[in-house]
Amino acid sequence: MxxxxxxxxxxxxxxxxxxxxxxxxxxxxxxxxxxxxxxxxxxxxxxxxxxxxxxxxxxxxxxxxxxxxxxxxxxxxxxxxxxxxxxxxxxxxxxxxxxxxxxxxxxxxxxxxxxxxxxxxxxxxxxxxxxxxxxxxxxxxxxxxxxxxxxxxxxxxxxxxxxxxxxxxxxxxxxxxxxxxxxxxxxxxxxxxxxxxxxxxxxxxxxxxxxxxxxxxxxxxxxxxxxxxxxxxxxxxxxxxxxxxxxxxxxxxxxxxxxxxxxxxxxxxxxxxxxxxxxxxxxxxxxxxxxxxxxxxxxxxxxxxxxxxxxxxxxxxxxxxxxxxxxxxxxxxxxxxxxxxxxxxxxxxxxxxxxxxxxxxxxxxxxxxxxxxxxxxxxxxxxxxxxxxxxxxxxxxxxxxxxxxxxxxxxxxVATASDDGVQLQQYAPGAVRASLPAGPVELAVRTAYPADGRIEVEVVQAPVGAWDLTLRVPAWAVGATVAVDDGAPAPADPGYVTVAGPGAGGVVVLDLPMAPRWTFPDPRIDAVRGQVAVERGPIVMALESVDLESVDLDSVGLGADVGAVRVRTDVAPRVHDGRVQVPVTVVEVADGDWPYGQAAGPAAGQERCVDLVEYHAWAERGPSTMRVWMPVR
Amino acid sequence: MxxxxxxxxxxxxxxxxxxxxxxxxxxxxxxxxxxxxxxxxxxxxxxxxxxxxxxxxxxxxxxxxxxxxxxxxxxxxxxxxxxxxxxxxxxxxxxxxxxxxxxxxxxxxxxxxxxxxxxxxxxxxxxxxxxxxxxxxxxxxxxxxxxxxxxxxxxxxxxxxxxxxxxxxxxxxxxxxxxxxxxxxxxxxxxxxxxxxxxxxxxxxxxxxxxxxxxxxxxxxxxxxxxxxxxxxxxxxxxxxxxxxxxxxxxxxxxxxxxxxxxxxxxxxxxxxxxxxxxxxxxxxxxxxxxxxxxxxxxxxxxxxxxxxxxxxxxxxxxxxxxxxxxxxxxxxxxxxxxxxxxxxxxxxxxxxxxxxxxxxxxxxxxxxxxxxxxxxxxxxxxxxxxxxxxxxxxxxxxxxxxxxxxxxxxxxVATASDDGVQLQQYAPGAVRASLPAGPVELAVRTAYPADGRIEVEVVQAPVGAWDLTLRVPAWAVGATVAVDDGAPAPADPGYVTVAGPGAGGVVVLDLPMAPRWTFPDPRIDAVRGQVAVERGPIVMALESVDLESVDLDSVGLGADVGAVRVRTDVAPRVHDGRVQVPVTVVEVADGDWPYGQAAGPAAGQERCVDLVEYHAWAERGPSTMRVWMPVR
CATH class of the missing domain: 1.50.10 (Glycosyltransferase)
Structure with a gap:
């Protein structure tokens, strides 16, 4: 209770x-x-x-x-x-x-x-x-x-x-x-x-x-x-x-x-x-x-x-x-x-x-x-x-x-129960116990989620009667698979995937795809038109100025003005040395007396890859500027 | 005074x-x-x-x-x-x-x-x-x-x-x-x-x-x-x-x-x-x-x-x-x-x-x-x-x-004076009088500005001595001309154009180009990225929903959601029946449970022309939605 x-x-x-x-x-x-x-x-x-x-x-x-x-x-x-x-x-x-x-x-x-x-x-x-x-x-x-x-x-x-x-x-x-x-x-x-x-x-x-x-x-x-x-x-x-x-x-x-x-x-x-x-x-x-x-x-x-x-x-x-x-x-x-x-x-x-x-x-x-x-x-x-x-x-x-x-x-x-079984709603390493009509159940969850998409659920104690083990597949996890014991991975659509009555010692493995992905906004959101974000699993990523400074972008006098960076979305964000990176170029902007008039020139200069930071971890390295939504080239 | x-x-x-x-x-x-x-x-x-x-x-x-x-x-x-x-x-x-x-x-x-x-x-x-x-x-x-x-x-x-x-x-x-x-x-x-x-x-x-x-x-x-x-x-x-x-x-x-x-x-x-x-x-x-x-x-x-x-x-x-x-x-x-x-x-x-x-x-x-x-x-x-x-x-x-x-x-x-002459700073029909070292001067200004770009200045009384008549050419007025009496129009660059000492009865005509024009924002203004405005002379124009309703856009269920309209900027805004119009198409947006994910489809449907309203005159026809900055197709 x-x-x-x-x-x-x-x-x-x-x-x-x-x-x-x-x-x-x-x-x-x-x-x-x-x-x-x-x-x-x-x-x-x-x-x-x-x-x-x-x-x-x-x-x-x-x-x-x-x-x-x-x-x-x-x-x-x-x-x-x-x-x-x-x-x-x-x-x-x-x-x-x-x-x-x-x-x-x-x-x-x-x-x-x-x-x-x-x-x-x-x-x-x-x-x-x-x-x-x-x-x-x-x-x-x-x-x-x-x-x-x-x-x-x-x-x-x-x-x-x-x-x-x-x-x-x-x-x-x-x-x-x-x-x-x-x-x-x-x-x-x-x-x-x-x-x-x-x-x-x-x-x-x-x-x-x-x-x-x-x-x-x-x-x-x-x-x-x-x-x-x-x-x-x-x-x-x-x-x-x-x-x-x-x-x-x-x-x-x-x-x-x-x-x-x-x-x-x-x-x-x-x-x-x-x-x-x-x-x-x-x-x-x-x-x-x-x-x-x-x-x-x-x-x-x-x-x-x-x-x-x-x-x-x-x-x-x-x-x-x-x-x-x-x-x-x-x-x-x-x-x-x-x-x-x-x-x-x-x-x-x-x-x-x-x-x-x-x-x-x-x-x-x-x-x-x-x-x-x-x-x-x-x-x-x-x-x-x-x-x-x-x-x-x-x-x-x-x-x-x-x-x-x-x-x-x-x-x-983390978990819920019903008369039919147990549902894992959130993924964290640990133990889950429940009393079902079919009897008590205990699960051991092993995972490095969200750093990794593999979630291993071992049935430590199984109910006597029939029961279901249900795992949530997040809406973003298109391409997820589930495998029971040493069985072949089967597709698991977003929503819930249910495994019927695994016995004690049984292991269910849910694999969620963790490749970083571009996320586009609804075109009715004016404020981020022409911009894109990156997500990896459940984590929203962000572009933080301290990471820009580590890349040689100084020839354009970028400073903290992250607004001048453009990403290209025709290639996926990549993972390098364990960091999520996106390819960026820089728009050169001439200062004038009045900020309205001609259309700006195209993005210019050499393309570089810049690390993103998990949004939840931004601003841990001192004062910086940051943006979740990045202008598209 | x-x-x-x-x-x-x-x-x-x-x-x-x-x-x-x-x-x-x-x-x-x-x-x-x-x-x-x-x-x-x-x-x-x-x-x-x-x-x-x-x-x-x-x-x-x-x-x-x-x-x-x-x-x-x-x-x-x-x-x-x-x-x-x-x-x-x-x-x-x-x-x-x-x-x-x-x-x-x-x-x-x-x-x-x-x-x-x-x-x-x-x-x-x-x-x-x-x-x-x-x-x-x-x-x-x-x-x-x-x-x-x-x-x-x-x-x-x-x-x-x-x-x-x-x-x-x-x-x-x-x-x-x-x-x-x-x-x-x-x-x-x-x-x-x-x-x-x-x-x-x-x-x-x-x-x-x-x-x-x-x-x-x-x-x-x-x-x-x-x-x-x-x-x-x-x-x-x-x-x-x-x-x-x-x-x-x-x-x-x-x-x-x-x-x-x-x-x-x-x-x-x-x-x-x-x-x-x-x-x-x-x-x-x-x-x-x-x-x-x-x-x-x-x-x-x-x-x-x-x-x-x-x-x-x-x-x-x-x-x-x-x-x-x-x-x-x-x-x-x-x-x-x-x-x-x-x-x-x-x-x-x-x-x-x-x-x-x-x-x-x-x-x-x-x-x-x-x-x-x-x-x-x-x-x-x-x-x-x-x-x-x-x-x-x-x-x-x-x-x-x-x-x-x-x-x-x-x-x-409207006007200023210096020892050298008179400067017309704003354009309105009427009279301007000044006492200059060279003597008193009186001007008659005839214009329908800003409905029209022609400004006619007649020297009703000229000073005895040398003086200058100076006219402001707004920064947007690229292509302006000035003509003295029956002379040929001469280019007048933005800033000031000065006519030396016109005599009594002399007429100076300033012609400001009034074709409506696209105006793009500085790329550092995130909030209007991918959008464009229309100006005509000194007047900022706006897209108001009451004007959308007068066009047959109902097949897309547009209602008041002006955000779904896209303009094409490869052709200039046109003037039709005295109204400034822009060509628009409509983006169809499917409603979903979550407004972030796939990129939206391209603008679809037949292109129509929609009237714009002078921004200063918007919301005079009852409740409406309005936007100065319009998304680009």
């Missing part, structure tokens, strides 16, 4: 942290780094900035005078607690357990007798409770508190912190129930949290409240704001939403909560509406990386096909929210394309945010950096949307804490 | 509203509409919203309780007063004179004994004076007050309102002089105003204060803000500025003031710095329309070549500010390229903002509208950056009032 999402119905059921072990590799290393570096880093920053201390100040009657941070800062402590809880569940760390308990106790101590808990509202000198639902984030904070409680309950069981969480949820239900305040929070999050708490506790009341919040929204209950009511999804009811719009994280959290509500209440119409909106959003409002949100203004989705790479907001939290939503839709429908979206977003948004040392983060994830980023001052808080180099912490610091809980719970995305 | 800018030195001197008459045509019609519709419209809205009433409330002690509008709303009344003053100077309207006097009296009544005048600050319950220089706009408001006073003094002479203005300026000099507050205002404007007041009054003190404001800025005197100190140009001193950055209107007003200060103090280094920054900004940070400001966030310039057409903020006021700056540089240097920039910006930004009825306005001027704009609610105030259909007024309503003063003073941009 140790997974963040446990629907009581749907096509697939998740396998949790006690069912799936990731042993090293791309994601295992990141989980280890999360535990060793990111969680302590975030813990220290929350203390240092006084955001954790707000709870102590509340207990000691020092609010509002001593309050630090923005109105939503409580939520950062909750997201960290959730991350710690999953990490404890994953590893059983005794040291972390002690830190969790101490931190949770400080939070619990600030809870008021009626269950209310927030350091920003309700005291003399503060705004009254729920007096600013548009921007106050009170229910948003409760949502993250509850998600932390769900993680704790699933990894540890009932304790004082879970008791705090249940009392907080009861307070919310009383305050906003059928006889209470009929409004919603400006920032969705409570929906997904209450739905999951209902799953943990079996209390229908929480589900009803989650449903109420989903249904109330979209009818203008929050009033207008300068950014427009679409900003917080109060312009159109969820079940009438055709495509996601407004603030991306808000839209995606809300949609995830709506899936939960739809599944638990058997509301097929609501589920279909969210699925259709997700489909259209993926087809028209999503970056190649899986990133969502094209506007810095309002941190919001653009309109269809408005996907400028240099303006991509693509907030890390929106990536996490997209993973949450697509994972829920995968469980609900069993359709591989949702797992494809999870994979793309994990490798190219979630993995891009943290620095190699786990102590710096991108808040936004641009696909095109025009000017070299500034060196980050190590001990300085950054503005949120500064996408130059990864920063240690932000004035609005949702992303680092959100990453802690995502990395700690990554195991939950 | 009736022009907004009267430097005491420089290459050229301006001719003012009493020297230049515009009789109908493109600009004459707009001047008439400004007087008949826009000025009364703005007047009524300022009353209706209570912004004018703030002055009455100040007098009656009803502030802050009864205050309406934002912190800078006083400035809108001042800009309107300036517009009225120029209009009175232009036409001598008795009715407008009465309205001006009444409105000015209400403003003057609110002035405090020490000269301070602002309805937002300094009273019990309001913030103290100058307690919020970052955002308070107090000196910005004083600047517009002073500019209104300058207009009044030049068109009418000293009166009670001018007295108010002088007392306000004296207050500013005392408050911010050598022994006073050493900071600056978050929004430049006071610089240009004080410099001009010094020119009007001969008082050196105002010039010194203007210079002090220019010099202080750029040293972090305002403190940091979330948008960064570049937002209000407090990061780099003006004389070290290499290219304009930050909030476009702020940057351009400041630069205009710096030119004034440089000229009046003989500071060649400062003048050269502003000229160089202007040159680089025109070459790298300016839209084809002349529009400036690529970011909605911070209403600011982007970096070099960051010019997305669909995100162009291109604020109307930034266009006006660019005209102000380029006009000053023209007067200072006598270089035709600054007059080119004025022309481009007037026709394609300033003329774009007002609706055909003079009662609606664009605040921002996008070059690509992706979704049809919403119908404007006639009596509703719009958010400032809503660029769909022209709106009657805005919550931040600088642009409509700024237009009133610009249209009323347009005559001042």
């Amino acid at each position: 140790t997974s963040p999402v446990r629907p009581s119905t749907g096509a697939l059921r998740p396998l949790g942290l006690h069912d799936v072990t990731i042993d090293g590799g791309f994601w295992g290393e990141r989980q280890a780094l999360n535990a060793a570096a990111t969680i302590p880093h975030v813990e220290a920053w929350l203390e240092r900035l006084g955001w954790t201390g707000n709870f102590d100040a509340a207990v000691e009657g020092r609010l509002p005078a001593d309050r630090a941070g923005r109105e939503f800062s409580d939520s950062e402590i909750y997201k960290l607690l959730e991350g710690m809880a999953w990490e404890i569940g994953r590893t059983g760390s005794v040291g972390l357990e002690a830190r969790f308990t101490a931190l949770a106790a400080r939070v619990s101590a600030a809870q008021e007798p009626d269950g209310y808990l927030n350091t920003m509202f309700g005291r003399p000198g503060q705004k009254p409770r729920y007096s600013d639902l548009q921007w106050g984030h009170e229910l948003y904070c409760f949502g993250h508190l509850i998600q932390a409680g769900v993680a704790r309950a699933r990894t540890h069981g009932h304790d004082a912190f879970v008791e705090t969480v249940v009392r907080a949820a009861d307070h919310v239900c009383e305050q906003f129930g059928p006889d209470g305040d009929q409004r919603v929070c400006g920032h969705p999050e409570i929906e997904v949290a209450l739905a999951e708490l209902a799953r943990v506790t079996g209390e229908r009341r929480y589900l009803d409240q989650a449903r109420a919040f989903v249904e109330r929204r979209g009818h203008g209950v929050l009033g207008d704001i300068e950014l427009g009511t679409a900003y917080f999804q109060d312009d159109v009811p969820v079940r009438e939403t055709e495509v996601f719009a407004g603030h991306a994280v808000r839209a995606l959290y809300l949609a995830a909560g709506a899936v939960d509500v739809a599944l638990e209440t058997g509301d097929d119409e609501l589920l279909a509406a969210v699925a259709a909106a997700t489909t259209r959003t993926l087809a028209r409002r999503t970056y190649l990386t899986g990133g969502m949100g094209a506007h810095h203004e309002g941190e919001s989705f653009g309109v269809d096909f408005e996907l400028p790479p240099d303006r991509s907001y693509s907030e890390t939290c929106a990536g996490i929210a997209s993973v949450m939503l697509n994972h829920r839709l995968l469980l609900a429908t069993g359709e591989a394309r949702y797992a494809d979206a999870v994979e793309r977003t994990l490798f190219n948004v979630v993995a891009t945010s943290p620095a190699a040392d786990g102590r710096g983060f991108y808040y936004t994830n641009t696909l095109h950096q025009r000017v070299p980023g500034k060196e980050v001052v190590p001990d300085e808080v950054s503005p949120r949307a500064s996408s130059s180099l990864r920063a240690p912490f932000f004035a609005v610091s949702c992303c680092p804490t959100n990453l802690t809980r995502t990395f700690a719970s990554l195991g939950a995305y | 009736t022009s907004p800018v009267r430097p005491s030195t420089g290459a050229l001197r301006p001719l003012g509203l009493h020297d230049v008459t515009i009789d109908g045509g493109f600009w004459g019609e707009r001047q008439a509409l400004n007087a008949a519709a826009t000025i009364p419209h703005v007047e009524a809205w300022l009353e209706r919203l209570g912004w004018t009433g703030n002055f009455d409330a100040a007098v009656e002690g009803r502030l802050p309780a009864d205050r309406a509008g934002r912190e800078f709303s006083d400035s809108e009344i001042y800009k309107l007063l300036e517009g009225m003053a120029w209009e009175i100077g232009r036409t001598g309207s008795v009715g407008l004179e009465a309205r001006f006097t009444a409105l000015a009296a209400r403003v003057s009544a609110a002035q405090e004994p020490d000269g301070y005048l602002n309805t937002m600050f300094g009273r019990p319950g309001q913030k103290p004076r100058y307690s919020d220089l970052q955002w308070g706009h107090e000196l910005y408001c004083f600047g517009h007050l002073i500019q209104a006073g300058v207009a009044r003094a030049r068109t009418h002479g000293h009166d009670a309102f001018v007295e108010t203005v002088v007392r306000a300026a004296d207050h500013v000099c005392e408050q911010f002089g050598p022994d006073g507050d050493q900071r600056v205002c978050g929004h430049p404007e006071i610089e240009v105003a004080l410099a001009e007041l010094a020119r009007v009054t001969g008082e050196r003190r105002y010039l010194d204060q203007a210079r002090a404001f220019v010099e202080r800025r750029g040293h972090g005197v305002l403190g940091d803000i979330e948008l960064g100190t570049a937002y209000f140009q407090d990061d780099v001193p003006v004389r070290e500025t290499e290219v304009f950055a930050g909030h476009a209107v702020r940057a351009l007003y400041l630069a205009a003031g710096a030119v004034d200060v440089a000229l009046e103090t003989g500071d060649d280094e400062l003048l050269a710095a502003v000229a160089a920054a202007t040159t680089r900004t025109l070459a790298r940070r300016t839209y084809l329309t002349g529009g400036m400001g690529a970011h909605h966030e911070g209403e600011s310039f982007g970096v070099d070549f960051e010019l997305p057409p669909d995100r162009s903020y291109s604020e109307t006021c930034a266009g006006i500010a660019s005209v102000m700056l380029n006009h000053r540089l023209l007067l200072a240097t006598g270089e035709a390229r600054y007059a080119d920039a004025v022309e481009r910006t007037l026709f394609n930004v300033v003329a774009t903002s007002p609706a055909a009825d003079g009662r609606g306005f664009y605040y921002t001027n996008t070059l690509h509208q992706r979704v049809p704009g919403k119908e404007v609610v006639p009596d509703e105030v719009s958010p400032r950056a809503s660029s769909s259909l022209r709106a009657p007024f805005f919550a931040v309503s600088c642009c409509p009032t700024n237009l009133t003063r610009t249209f009323a003073s347009l005559g001042a941009y």
Whole structure:
């Protein structure tokens, strides 16, 4: 039961942290780094900035005078607690357990007798409770508190912190129930949290409240704001939403909560509406990386096909929210394309945010950096949307804490089960265990994916009865093959490939084609017309100026102006010395007084091969410029 | 002396509203509409919203309780007063004179004994004076007050309102002089105003204060803000500025003031710095329309070549500010390229903002509208950056009032004089009079420009002595000719063409080539790669969806998705039935689940010709989509 999402119905059921072990590799290393570096880093920053201390100040009657941070800062402590809880569940760390308990106790101590808990509202000198639902984030904070409680309950069981969480949820239900305040929070999050708490506790009341919040929204209950009511999804009811719009994280959290509500209440119409909106959003409002949100203004989705790479907001939290939503839709429908979206977003948004040392983060994830980023001052808080180099912490610091809980719970995305068998959704070395109607099964997965496309699955323990082993073949993996034991490889089309009942000791090998490939954009995406990207497996590649400097292109005075490089797409990108390379020539551009007039000359000069970098690893070598989409010669 | 800018030195001197008459045509019609519709419209809205009433409330002690509008709303009344003053100077309207006097009296009544005048600050319950220089706009408001006073003094002479203005300026000099507050205002404007007041009054003190404001800025005197100190140009001193950055209107007003200060103090280094920054900004940070400001966030310039057409903020006021700056540089240097920039910006930004009825306005001027704009609610105030259909007024309503003063003073941009003769800088039918050392001269200009390229200049009165008649040949006008009397046309290269001493009755004909032409972007402008625009004379053309609907393209389900159209650039755009047309075909795009993958197919289907619309006239036929840059087949 140790997974963040446990629907009581749907096509697939998740396998949790006690069912799936990731042993090293791309994601295992990141989980280890999360535990060793990111969680302590975030813990220290929350203390240092006084955001954790707000709870102590509340207990000691020092609010509002001593309050630090923005109105939503409580939520950062909750997201960290959730991350710690999953990490404890994953590893059983005794040291972390002690830190969790101490931190949770400080939070619990600030809870008021009626269950209310927030350091920003309700005291003399503060705004009254729920007096600013548009921007106050009170229910948003409760949502993250509850998600932390769900993680704790699933990894540890009932304790004082879970008791705090249940009392907080009861307070919310009383305050906003059928006889209470009929409004919603400006920032969705409570929906997904209450739905999951209902799953943990079996209390229908929480589900009803989650449903109420989903249904109330979209009818203008929050009033207008300068950014427009679409900003917080109060312009159109969820079940009438055709495509996601407004603030991306808000839209995606809300949609995830709506899936939960739809599944638990058997509301097929609501589920279909969210699925259709997700489909259209993926087809028209999503970056190649899986990133969502094209506007810095309002941190919001653009309109269809408005996907400028240099303006991509693509907030890390929106990536996490997209993973949450697509994972829920995968469980609900069993359709591989949702797992494809999870994979793309994990490798190219979630993995891009943290620095190699786990102590710096991108808040936004641009696909095109025009000017070299500034060196980050190590001990300085950054503005949120500064996408130059990864920063240690932000004035609005949702992303680092959100990453802690995502990395700690990554195991939950790897595999699913159904009555028929086990489905491997993501590929990482490790073990997968499940209890099927046919009996228990255990798999050992061996792979260097995504560095290599070979995935070897050994059946360590086979069920007594009939069962299926199902492997996802990503949509990009045209030409994949699957081989059983020593059998000949057979073609495996994108979607799922199923092997019926391999016995103990049986080995299934999935081979995914990993040659780098050109990827062209839909011609309706104006911002990347005449440009092309390179992908290798699930990894989006990028052209970074530091790699251009290593090639002799200085005769054209290229400097950081990557815009003058042209690639030729009539030959495939090549792999050389383990690096993906593309052939480039340079366009010479004369400077003038006015940048409009004659057509530019053709690309000139000798063709050279330039290394690309994995997009998730860019800007690890100092200030640079970068582009995912490269002009075609 | 009736022009907004009267430097005491420089290459050229301006001719003012009493020297230049515009009789109908493109600009004459707009001047008439400004007087008949826009000025009364703005007047009524300022009353209706209570912004004018703030002055009455100040007098009656009803502030802050009864205050309406934002912190800078006083400035809108001042800009309107300036517009009225120029209009009175232009036409001598008795009715407008009465309205001006009444409105000015209400403003003057609110002035405090020490000269301070602002309805937002300094009273019990309001913030103290100058307690919020970052955002308070107090000196910005004083600047517009002073500019209104300058207009009044030049068109009418000293009166009670001018007295108010002088007392306000004296207050500013005392408050911010050598022994006073050493900071600056978050929004430049006071610089240009004080410099001009010094020119009007001969008082050196105002010039010194203007210079002090220019010099202080750029040293972090305002403190940091979330948008960064570049937002209000407090990061780099003006004389070290290499290219304009930050909030476009702020940057351009400041630069205009710096030119004034440089000229009046003989500071060649400062003048050269502003000229160089202007040159680089025109070459790298300016839209084809002349529009400036690529970011909605911070209403600011982007970096070099960051010019997305669909995100162009291109604020109307930034266009006006660019005209102000380029006009000053023209007067200072006598270089035709600054007059080119004025022309481009007037026709394609300033003329774009007002609706055909003079009662609606664009605040921002996008070059690509992706979704049809919403119908404007006639009596509703719009958010400032809503660029769909022209709106009657805005919550931040600088642009409509700024237009009133610009249209009323347009005559001042038409012609200049030097000791050698007269220079026609802009082409409009009417009369131009000047006093030269050689004697008085009067010209009659006959033209339908820009509908037609023929400009006929008749010398009605010739000076006694030697003189030159100089005509600007725009940079785009390759192939222009000039003919004197009945002589053969001679080639006239872009820049200036000079005719020596035509006598009374002599006629000089300039012929500018008006065939529509393809215009290609610099290859470093990523956002319009693979696209092309059409210009005809000084007019930028646009493809509007309402014109596509009139062509039989329905078989491809084109709808409003103009993005699927491709033009062929191997033939020139044609003129048919007086309309500019381009040949288009359509790209068929299949909808899929993911917009990245295979390259799209070639353009298909029958080629059709589609009318273009003058960019300044788009969206006059109801909601539509529009693009200036069209994808190439």
